[in-house]
Amino acid sequence: MTDSSKNLFQLAQAGKYAIPAFNVHNLEITKAVLETAQEMQSPVLLAATPGTVKYMGEEFLIGMMKAARKKYTIPFEVHLDHHENVADIKRMIDMGVGSVMIDASHHPFEENMKIVKEVVDYAHPKGVLVEAELGRLSGIEDDMSVDEKDAIYTNPDQAKEFVERTGIDTLAVAIGTAHGLYKGEPKLDLERLQEIRAVVDIPLVLHGASGIPDALVHETIRLGICKVNVATELKNAFVAGLRVYLSAHPEENDPRKYFSEAITDLKRVVADKITMCQSAQKA
Numbered sequence: 371m372t373d374s375s376k377n378l379f380q381l382a383q384a385g386k387y388a389i390p391a392f393n394v395h396n397l398e399i400t401k402a403v404l405e406t407a408q409e410m411q412s413p414v415l416l417a418a419t420p421g422t423v424k425y426m427g428e429e430f431l432i433g434m435m436k437a438a439r440k441k442y443t444i445p446f447e448v449h450l451d452h453h454e455n456v457a458d459i460k461r462m463i464d465m466g467v468g469s470v471m472i473d474a475s476h477h478p479f480e481e482n483m484k485i486v487k488e489v490v491d492y493a494h495p496k497g498v499l500v501e502a503e504l505g506r507l508s509g510i511e512d513d514m515s516v517d518e519k520d521a522i523y524t525n526p527d528q529a530k531e532f533v534e535r536t537g538i539d540t541l542a543v544a545i546g547t548a549h550g551l552y553k554g555e556p557k558l559d560l561e562r563l564q565e566i567r568a569v570v571d572i573p574l575v576l577h578g579a580s581g582i583p584d585a586l587v588h589e590t591i592r593l594g595i596c597k598v599n600v601a602t603e604l605k606n607a608f609v610a611g612l613r614v615y616l617s618a619h620p621e622e623n624d625p626r627k628y629f630s631e632a633i634t635d636l637k638r639v640v641a642d643k644i645t646m647c648q649s650a651q652k653a
């Protein structure tokens with residue numbers, strides 16, 4: 371962690387590529403992400419929402435990361451995704467998490483900054499990176515659902531003040547993407563992204579990139595996006611592979627066999643997303 375993870379984003383920003391952050395939920399998904407990233411020599415983040423941390427258990431999540439350090443040579447970190455509880459974040463920083471997102475975006479501007487600053491003050495002396503969000507994405511993430519009409523795009527002037535006053539390392543922007551799957555054609559406000567980039571010099575983060583065409587993601591990377599989150603498409607690949615296998619082999623009871631197709635499908639999606647992020651051979 372420490373300087374190496376900070377370096378991860380600085381290198382991405384300088385090299386005009388993005389670090390893919392994959393939401394992992396179990397050993398199978400974690401290994402599929404790390405094995406593919408190792409093969410393609412891509413840095414990655416293993417993202418875990420509060421729901422996932424609860425499901426896996428903090429010790430297992432951290433324990434898997436520590437085991438993976440012995441096996442894989444690529445740069446990677448466990449990243450807390452959309453965490454809202456400051457005490458949870460602090461505890462997991464102490465356990466060895468290298469990157470955290472404090473999502474206080476549903477609070478008013480001043481309150482959002484106050485909460486984020488508290489996390490930054492705790493994380494930075496320990497070399498841990500902090501991501502925060504300004505604006506609000508629509509869609510469903512974990513147990514949190516935001517209606518389209520309640521989505522708020524990131525205000526560039528506020529973004530500048532937010533970054534300066536909190537000292538965060540990366541900023542998640544709301545420019546029209548949504549969590550989960552799109553109902554219609556995704557429309558991104560690239561002009562807004564450009565306006566944010568003009569006044570904010572830290573790496574920017576794209577949430578809700580599932581279903582966005584690669585060419586459009588490339589455009590956002592060109593305009594300052596240095597981290598792209600991938601959650602929904604991994605879930606879809608995993609369950610689709612499982613369904614295919616189990617409908618062909620309804621009697622199969624061995625997880626080492628019935629997960630096999632799902633893992634192959636997962637690895638294909640991970641490879642596609644690494645290609646989309648242009649992060650291969652950057653490890």
Ligand SMILES: [Zn+2]
Binds near residue numbers: 452511549577578599
């Ligand atoms: Zn998100």
